[in-house]
Amino acid sequence: xxxxxFINEAISPWMKQEGPDSDIVMSSxxxxxxxxxxxxxxxxxxEDTLSKVLAYFExxxxxxxxxxxxxxxxxxxxxxxxxxxxxxxxxxxxxxxLAEHSExxxxxxxxxxxxxxxxxxxDHVRIQLYFPGFQxxxxxxxxxxxxxxxxxxxxxxxxxxxxxxTACPTNVGTGxxxxxxxxLPALSMTQQINRMIPAINQLGLVxxxxxxxxxxxxxxxxxxxxxxxxxxxxxxxxxxLHSVVKQLxxxxxxxRETLMHRSSIRLEDRIFRSxxxxxxxxxxxxxxxxxxxxxxxxxxDLGLIDHIPRTILNELVILTQPGFLQQYAETSLSPDERDVxxxxxxxxxxxxxxxx
Amino acid sequence: xxxxxCHQRPATVHLTQVxxxxxTEIHVCEQCAKENGYMNYGEExxxxxxxxxxxxxxxxxxxxxxxxxxxxxxxxxxxxxxxGLTYNEFARIGKFGCAVCYETFDDRLNPILRRVHSGNTRHxxxxxxxxxxxxxxxxxxxxxxxxxxxxxxxxxxxxxAKCRDKIRSLxxxxxxxxxxxx
Numbered sequence: 001x002x003x004x005x006f007i008n009e010a011i012s013p014w015m016k017q018e019g020p021d022s023d024i025v026m027s028s029x030x031x032x033x034x035x036x037x038x039x040x041x042x043x044x045x046x047e048d049t050l051s052k053v054l055a056y057f058e059x060x061x062x063x064x065x066x067x068x069x070x071x072x073x074x075x076x077x078x079x080x081x082x083x084x085x086x087x088x089x090x091x092x093x094x095x096x097x098l099a100e101h102s103e104x105x106x107x108x109x110x111x112x113x114x115x116x117x118x119x120x121x122x123d124h125v126r127i128q129l130y131f132p133g134f135q136x137x138x139x140x141x142x143x144x145x146x147x148x149x150x151x152x153x154x155x156x157x158x159x160x161x162x163x164x165x166t167a168c169p170t171n172v173g174t175g176x177x178x179x180x181x182x183x184l185p186a187l188s189m190t191q192q193i194n195r196m197i198p199a200i201n202q203l204g205l206v207x208x209x210x211x212x213x214x215x216x217x218x219x220x221x222x223x224x225x226x227x228x229x230x231x232x233x234x235x236x237x238x239x240x241l242h243s244v245v246k247q248l249x250x251x252x253x254x255x256r257e258t259l260m261h262r263s264s265i266r267l268e269d270r271i272f273r274s275x276x277x278x279x280x281x282x283x284x285x286x287x288x289x290x291x292x293x294x295x296x297x298x299x300x301d302l303g304l305i306d307h308i309p310r311t312i313l314n315e316l317v318i319l320t321q322p323g324f325l326q327q328y329a330e331t332s333l334s335p336d337e338r339d340v341x342x343x344x345x346x347x348x349x350x351x352x353x354x355x356x
Numbered sequence: 357x358x359x360x361x362c363h364q365r366p367a368t369v370h371l372t373q374v375x376x377x378x379x380t381e382i383h384v385c386e387q388c389a390k391e392n393g394y395m396n397y398g399e400e401x402x403x404x405x406x407x408x409x410x411x412x413x414x415x416x417x418x419x420x421x422x423x424x425x426x427x428x429x430x431x432x433x434x435x436x437x438x439x440g441l442t443y444n445e446f447a448r449i450g451k452f453g454c455a456v457c458y459e460t461f462d463d464r465l466n467p468i469l470r471r472v473h474s475g476n477t478r479h480x481x482x483x484x485x486x487x488x489x490x491x492x493x494x495x496x497x498x499x500x501x502x503x504x505x506x507x508x509x510x511x512x513x514x515x516x517a518k519c520r521d522k523i524r525s526l527x528x529x530x531x532x533x534x535x536x537x538x
Contacts, residue, residue, distance in 0.1 A: 040438070041454055043449070044439055147482075151484050156484050158483075160479075161479060162469075165455045165458050169465075169469060173473070176481075204474055228473045228474050230469060231478060233480055
């Protein structure tokens with residue numbers, strides 16, 4: 001398969017689009033946790049109960065469509081190879097938990113891959129909806145409509161006082177986790193982000209580095225999400241998150257301006273060095289790749305590099321994960337082999353831009 | 357020294373806890389230490405569950421405070437009639453087993469939920485269309501009542517009267533609904 005073809009299939013259609021504030025917010029996501037009232041939750045349910053839940057979904061939702069979300073396809077985890085599951089995890093279409101509990105779990109994916117409804121994850125149902133850029137309100141509105149659509153056929157576990165009942169007490173109430181993925185290179189470089197995180201935490205929001213171990217944020221990519229799900233309405237939760245993200249966007253823009261103003265030659269040097277590494281290296285670890293891709297993306301956003309599309313960061317951060325590298329290589333790879341493959345995939349990908 | 361829990365195996369884990377100046381020593385074998393949560397094993401990562409179950413346990417008496425070996429561990433008998441999950445298991449895994457668990461453990465939930473959700477214990481969000489039944493109506497009435505209070509405070513009595521009539525008609529609707537169900 002050619003690289004172009006591979007990328008086309010690997011990257012979800014919605015990821016190739018830009019949304020509002022796409023220079024900083026990579027994606028917005030709403031996740032709703034729901035359960036069947038009549039069945040025990042997956043964590044203690046017997047396999048035959050889970051298979052009933054799964055069969056019910058297959059019967060009622062396989063190949064159905066809802067508005068923009070067409071032709072839902074039920075993908076059973078047990079039908080997939082480990083590397084295929086890993087690829088779905090790297091695309092954020094399923095959680096690692098779902099991949100690990102494969103016997104009677106599945107996901108229902110819309111054709112445009114914006115919606116993934118996980119079945120028998122920690123809860124019976126987990127609805128996930130993505131939008132490119134900063135579009136939390138729209139994501140909430142549509143996720144709620146999807147939820148209504150499912151509720152026509154599923155008797156949800158709901159209690160007047162506690163709200164939507166979930167396996168974990170941290171999700172009860174709205175069952176909603178709203179999150180945005182942000183690229184914050186200037187706030188990271190100037191270390192301002194470290195001072196901002198505790199303040200954001202105090203507002204009941206969680207900031208974590210994505211694609212990294214522990215608190216480290218690979219590629220300056222951060223995920224901000226709500227912690228509280230009980231006692232506040234969905235709209236209020238999203239509004240709180242929205243206002244914090246808006247401020248982070250403003251701060252990041254200011255920090256970029258300051259950097260450009262005060263130390264533009266240093267910044268330019270850093271960006272072009274990273275570009276040099278990406279176009280020339282023969283061995284590259286994921287950590288270095290993420291750092292360089294983040295710099296490259298900043299260079300594109302600042303107009304220093306103009307022949308490469310912005311989506312390169314989202315695209316290559318995902319494509320250079322172990323699962324994708326192995327799928328492209330069509331064989332399993334040791335970490336050392338992956339570093340070689342990663343370097344060559346990035347070089348090839350950047351060359352595609354030169355030809356066009 | 358023998359394990360003070362099982363009185364069979366030798367005690368290999370020795371813990372000293374000082375609470376309010378009172379020193380308590382615990383001598384147990386590895387297995388009992390693991391079962392009673394005195395040890396975190398390397399292979400088990402410290403997860404959110406552990407944090408959560410820590411919260412649940414802190415509701416009851418602390419495992420160390422004022423415990424004599426004879427009375428420990430305290431037996432829990434609370435068990436969900438639907439899925440069979442006991443409160444102890446719930447506290448250990450940090451997860452509910454089914455929707456009925458919420459009723460079963462209701463008496464103990466408020467402090468836990470308050471901790472996890474910044475003091476909140478009651479849902480204030482979306483109500484499902486079918487499952488919610490007349491909750492939609494109740495919520496609407498609540499909202500009108502809040503509105504009514506505001507209007508009265510602002511001395512907008514004409515608007516307040518309209519609002520009151522609306523509440524009455526919604527309440528009638530609600531009563532008919534409830535009557536119809538019986």
